[in-house]
Amino acid sequence: MNFRQSLAAAWQKNNSLLCVGLDPDPAKFPAHLQGRDDAIFEFCKSIVDATADLVCSFKPQIAYFAARRAEDQLEALIAHIHERHPGIPVVLDSKRGDIGSTAEQYAVEAFERFGADAVTINPYMGRDSVEPYLAYPDKGVILLCRTSNPGGSDLQFLEIGNSGGEKLFERVARLVATEWNTTGQCALVVGATFPAEIARVRELTGDLPLLVPGIGAQGGDIEATVKAGRTADGTGLMINSSRAILYAGKGEDFAAAARRVALETRDAINRYR
Ligand SMILES: O=C(O)c1cc(=O)[nH]c(=O)n1[C@@H]1O[C@H](COP(=O)(O)O)[C@@H](O)[C@H]1O
Structure with a gap:
């Protein structure tokens, strides 16, 4: 199955548009994991195993692993997801973007080294910078369009000259x-x-899947997000939440706490589909 088919199957199987973001920050780990060499893997594995039946995808953010020299733990984590939870697509969030020859290496990194099913890419350098990822026919290529941060408006909201606005x-x-x-x-x-812009993007793109971060810790509104972005069949979205789920609990039962919040979030999303 290619990325789009796996995503559609996961939407269906788990009745979920929720993407759990894996942004492991050791400073926020429960005490019993502190100081362990494999803490990042163990933390994320526990979250994954506790939520895999509630999600349509997982999204590890590469910076949280690379900053701690833990890329090997990211490799092991993605392998674990594929082995133990087959059919749940993994989006590697690395927001790459470079000339074609370098992009080829980033594509090898994402798809061959890490075994991701999709990758986030910055479209700023244009079509040829994206083609190396598209050369992997089974993989998804998720391009930044209207990002969730306040500064997203600095460039993304500018009107293009001679374009009629x-x-x-x-x-x-x-x-x-x-x-x-x-x-x-x-x-x-x-x-x-930015729910108004989600609606605009949906209007412009038909049934294209949208990765929508910004609920939970960033305060985005679930009802407005779902109503603006759902497709006619009530799918079309991977709605990401990272910190609100990962750090729902601080003790040894952190994974159970994460599951509770993931379940509430999935159900809150489903109310508006
Ligand atoms: O591409 C992303 O995933 C992304 C795009 C965007 O516009 N905003 C955004 O927050 N993200 C990522 O989504 C996650 C949001 O995390 P929380 O705010 O903790 O839910 C982080 O991993 C961000 O890097």
Whole structure:
């Protein structure tokens, strides 16, 4: 199955549009994991095993692993997800973007080294910088469009000259949906903190999958997000929450606490589908 098919199957099987983000910060780990060499892997594995039946995808953020020289633990974690929870797609969040020859190496990193099913990419350098990822026909390529952070407006919300008022994020959405997505591998990132723009991106892109971070710790509204972004069949979204789920509990039962919040979040999303 390719990324899009796995995602559709996971939406269905787990009745879920929730993506659990894996952003492991050792400073926030429970005491019993502190100081262990494999703490990052063990923490994330516990979260994954406690929530795998509630999600449509997992999204490890590479910086949290690379900053601690823990890329080997990221490799082991993705292998664990594939082995123990087959069918749940893994989105490697690395927001890469570079000229083609370098992008080829990033594509090898994401898909061959780490075994991710999809990767987040910055579209700023244009189509040829994205093609090396599209050369992997089974993989998903998720392009930043309207990011959830306040500074996202600095560039993404600017109107493009001689375009009749088209904003940069609208151009990205239109370009990706019409010209870049010839193989059906593309998806877009749109922040839950900007529901009006989620609706606009949905309008421009048909049924393209949208990765939507920004609920939970960043305060995005679940009802507004789902209503703005769902497709006609009530899918189309990977709604990411990281910190609100990962750090729901501080003690040895942190994974059970994470499961409770993941369940509440999945059900809150489902109320508006
Ligand atoms: O590409 C992303 O995943 C992403 C895009 C964006 O616009 N905003 C955003 O927060 N993210 C990521 O989504 C996660 C959000 O984490 P929480 O705010 O803890 O739920 C982090 O891993 C961010 O790097």
